[in-house]
Amino acid sequence: MSLSLTNRHCWFEATARARINGLLDTGSFSEILPPAASQPSPHLAQLDLPGAFDDGVIVGYGQLEKKPIFVIAQEGQFMGGAVGEIHGAKIVGLLRRAAREKPAAVLFLIDSGGVRLHEANAGLIAISEIMRAVLDARAAGVPVIALVGGSCGAFGGMGIVAKLCSAILISEEGRLALSGPEVIETVAGVEEFDAKDRALVWRVTGGKHRYLMGDCAMLVDDDIAAFRTGTTAFLADWREPAPSAALLRARQQVLENRLAAYGTLRDGLQVWAALGVAQPESVPMLDRDSLVALKEGLPT
Amino acid sequence: MEMLEFRFDSKPGARPTDPALCGVVGSGNLEILVQPSEQPDCCQVRIKTSARGFGATWRAVIGDFAASHAAGGTAIAINDMGATPAVVSLRLAQALADYQGGAL
Amino acid sequence: MSLNDIFDSLFPAGHAVTVANQVITGEAMTAHGPVAVLGTTDAAAIDHAMALALSAFILDTVEQHPGRPLVFLVDTSGQALSRSQELLCLNGSLAHLASCVDLARRQGHASLSLVTANAVSGGFLSFGLMADRAYALADAQVRVMDLRAMARVTKIAHERLVELAADSPIFAPGAESYVRMGAIETIWPAPSAGLLEDALAAGQAAPASDRRMASGQERGGRQLAAGIAQAVGA
Numbered sequence: 020m021s022l023s024l025t026n027r028h029c030w031f032e033a034t035a036r037a038r039i040n041g042l043l044d045t046g047s048f049s050e051i052l053p054p055a056a057s058q059p060s061p062h063l064a065q066l067d068l069p070g071a072f073d074d075g076v077i078v079g080y081g082q083l084e085k086k087p088i089f090v091i092a093q094e095g096q097f098m099g100g101a102v103g104e105i106h107g108a109k110i111v112g113l114l115r116r117a118a119r120e121k122p123a124a125v126l127f128l129i130d131s132g133g134v135r136l137h138e139a140n141a142g143l144i145a146i147s148e149i150m151r152a153v154l155d156a157r158a159a160g161v162p163v164i165a166l167v168g169g170s171c172g173a174f175g176g177m178g179i180v181a182k183l184c185s186a187i188l189i190s191e192e193g194r195l196a197l198s199g200p201e202v203i204e205t206v207a208g209v210e211e212f213d214a215k216d217r218a219l220v221w222r223v224t225g226g227k228h229r230y231l232m233g234d235c236a237m238l239v240d241d242d243i244a245a246f247r248t249g250t251t252a253f254l255a256d257w258r259e260p261a262p263s264a265a266l267l268r269a270r271q272q273v274l275e276n277r278l279a280a281y282g283t284l285r286d287g288l289q290v291w292a293a294l295g296v297a298q299p300e301s302v303p304m305l306d307r308d309s310l311v312a313l314k315e316g317l318p319t
Numbered sequence: 320m321e322m323l324e325f326r327f328d329s330k331p332g333a334r335p336t337d338p339a340l341c342g343v344v345g346s347g348n349l350e351i352l353v354q355p356s357e358q359p360d361c362c363q364v365r366i367k368t369s370a371r372g373f374g375a376t377w378r379a380v381i382g383d384f385a386a387s388h389a390a391g392g393t394a395i396a397i398n399d400m401g402a403t404p405a406v407v408s409l410r411l412a413q414a415l416a417d418y419q420g421g422a423l
Numbered sequence: 424m425s426l427n428d429i430f431d432s433l434f435p436a437g438h439a440v441t442v443a444n445q446v447i448t449g450e451a452m453t454a455h456g457p458v459a460v461l462g463t464t465d466a467a468a469i470d471h472a473m474a475l476a477l478s479a480f481i482l483d484t485v486e487q488h489p490g491r492p493l494v495f496l497v498d499t500s501g502q503a504l505s506r507s508q509e510l511l512c513l514n515g516s517l518a519h520l521a522s523c524v525d526l527a528r529r530q531g532h533a534s535l536s537l538v539t540a541n542a543v544s545g546g547f548l549s550f551g552l553m554a555d556r557a558y559a560l561a562d563a564q565v566r567v568m569d570l571r572a573m574a575r576v577t578k579i580a581h582e583r584l585v586e587l588a589a590d591s592p593i594f595a596p597g598a599e600s601y602v603r604m605g606a607i608e609t610i611w612p613a614p615s616a617g618l619l620e621d622a623l624a625a626g627q628a629a630p631a632s633d634r635r636m637a638s639g640q641e642r643g644g645r646q647l648a649a650g651i652a653q654a655v656g657a
Contacts, residue, residue, distance in 0.1 A: 034343050036340075051655050052651070052654060052655055053338070053340075054338065054340045054350075054352050055338040055340075055352060055354055059367070059398060060647075061647075062591075062593050062594075064320065064367075065587065065591070066577075066579055066583075066587070067320040067369070067579075068320060068369060068400075069320055069344065069367035069368060069369055069398040069399060069400065070344070070367070070398060071343075071344040071350055071398055072340070072350065072352060072396075072398065078655055094343055096343045096344075096345035096348070097343055097344050097345060098344075104593065104645060104647050104648050105647055105648070105651055107648065108636070108647065108648035108649070108650075108651035108652040108655070109651060109652075109655050111636070111648075111652045112651060112652035112653065112654065112655025112656040113655055113656070115652065115656045116655065116656040116657075119656075134544070134567055136567065136568060136573050136576055136577050136594070137577055137579075137594065138593050138594055139566070139567035139568060139573065139593075139594040139596075140566075140567065140592060140593060140594055140595070140596075140600050140601060140604055140606075141593045141594070141604065141645060141648070142567070143544065143547070143548065143552075143567050143606075144552070144601070144604055144605070144606045144635060144639070144645075145648065146548060147548055147552040147553070147606070147635075148633055148635060148636065150518075150521055150548070150553065151525065151553070151633045152633070154521075154522065154525045155633075158529065173514075175544075175545070176544075176545065176548055178514035179514045179517050179518045179521065179545065179548060179549065180518075181514070181518075182512070182514050182515040182517075182518035182519075183518045183521065183522065195512070195514070196509045196512070196513070196514060197502055197508075197509060197513045197514040197517070197545055198502060198504050198509065198513075198545075200509075202504065203504045203505065203506065203509070206504050207504050207505065211504075211505065211506055212506045212509075223506060223509055223510050224509060228510075229512065232511075232512065234512045234515055262522075262525070262526050262529055263526075264482060264485050264486060264526060264530070267478075267482060267519070267522060267523055267526055268482055270519055270522075271475065271478060271479055271482060271519070274471070274475055274515070274516055274519060275475055275479075277511060278471050278472065278475065278511065281510070281511055282471070282507065282511065283507065284507060284510060285506050285507050285510065286510070287510065290510065
């Protein structure tokens with residue numbers, strides 16, 4: 020499990036703690052309810068699993084370029100980053116605190132398949148509470164920025180949470196969707212979605228596709244420092260808007276237009292071609308800077 | 320799940336107050352939390368492990384660790400999901416180094 | 424009980440509700456005045472079109488009928504399972520729908536949801552669980568996943584899950600679990616105008632903040648969440 024020198028700062032393979040350490044100003048992070056003050060989940064113990072002290076999510080506060088920042092970081096390597104009772108309650112507590120204390124932003128490092136089935140109902144309700152808490156923090160003027168780039172991506176209820184955030188910063192490795200391809204394949208067959216076709220999975224749910232479609236605000240390299248600079252740059256230009264019917268109407272129109280234009284398509288290649296990309300098949304090969312330049316050159 | 324507890328004599332080492340956490344409870348992996356204890360000459364270890372029946376192996380690994388490191392005065396808690404003895408040994412050494420080096 | 428029977432029972436004073444492609448929209452009269460009625464039927468698998476039809480109706484209500492309560496009728500088997508739906512980011516449309524329910528709340532529209540038959544996963548998250556309060560009919564099926572599928576995915580023996588489910592609302596499928604955990608207020612033996620009036624009255628009186636954790640604690644179904652959230656938030 021050691022990291023090679025070339026991958027030392029790679030986001031995808033890093034633990035949640037390593038991501039936090041590289042993302043925030045050095046030494047600025049203070050964990051709320053640290054492992055020494057926590058117990059693993061009794062629900063997992065009842066199912067014969069040891070659990071983890073932090074129940075798979077780290078919450079706390081620190082600084083980003085000297086600005087006060089709250090952080091939520093899910094550990095994708097623990098039970099698929101999935102949300103159980105304690106995990107969910109930590110996140111909700113942090114978001115509620117953010118709505119009161121109003122840091123410059125909440126950074127939500129999402130790396131999760133959604134509801135933890137071992138605690139199914141608790142997980143579903145917790146995600147509903149997280150959804151409301153994200154919206155409350157944003158309504159209080161606090162940006163909630165999702166950072167997606169881990170092995171679990173942002174799926175299930177956490178895929179919905181990601182899209183409730185002010186914005187999503189995603190890497191090429193990141194994935195953002197609702198149902199996992201394996202589930203779709205199991206229920207609807209391999210023709211509908213071949214979950215083993217990795218290239219297809221990324222053309223449908225991956226960071227480059229989501230960025231080209233406008234579902235993510237920024238595409239960053241799979242590198243902790245790149246997430247740091249990307250987040251800093253994004254926050255410098257972002258003002259959290261008050262909730263309004265006008266904004267949601269505008270979003271409604273965009274979504275309806277997209278559905279009408281692309282509703283019958285089945286592959287990112289087709290969408291990118293329709294967006295005006297001259298050589299869609301080249302998209303998976305392009306590096307981050309080239310893809311960003313490509314997007315900026317597309318007709319709107 | 321099995322819960323195990325061991326106590327081994329161990330050479331006293333530095334005992335900072337800040338706990339250290341090392342590792343992640345993924346499949347084939349484990350997390351280790353090291354904190355100071357009241358007993359400077361002894362290393363206490365509490366383990367929760369998903370695999371049953373490996374008490375003797377754990378005893379051997381922890382015993383080796385306590386004998387070859389200055390781990391006296393530590394209370395160590397482990398959550399394990401099937402790590403091999405080699406991984407356990409490596410993580411214990413890392414956790415102790417993080418703890419005594421002041422890293423978290 | 425057919426959907427029309429449900430409408431008649433809930434809204435004896437009158438209702439003008441349309442069902443198109445498993446999406447319910449319309450309005451009805453109650454002792455509290457007119458309410459917006461919307462939701463899904465026939466165990467709908469929620470897709471972009473349904474989510475956007477519901478969100479459009481909510482925005483229409485917010486713009487044209489200030490303060491009008493929203494009554495959600497929920498019958499969903501979860502989200503549509505389709506590659507083309509995922510291609511266009513289905514989680515985004517469900518998030519948009521949830522945002523619209525939340526906006527309505529902020530603009531003074533009380534909301535409640537009633538599970539009439541099925542409430543599963545993402546379908547339930549996107550609107551039913553976003554309402555101020557949720558209720559369920561007695562034979563409603565509320566769950567994330569059935570125990571057999573759960574056994575396959577978690578690799579825990581089905582028999583063990585059945586055994587634990589008897590005492591644990593944490594994962595046992597069923598509306599009763601959700602009541603104990605604080606997410607559903609009460610189970611209605613049958614749809615009734617009286618129960619609806621009570622629910623609407625309770626909705627007007629209650630604060631709009633999310634009290635489900637405290638409720639789960641009081642009812643004993645979720646004994647950890649409230650304390651942990653408090654400890655983090657303090």
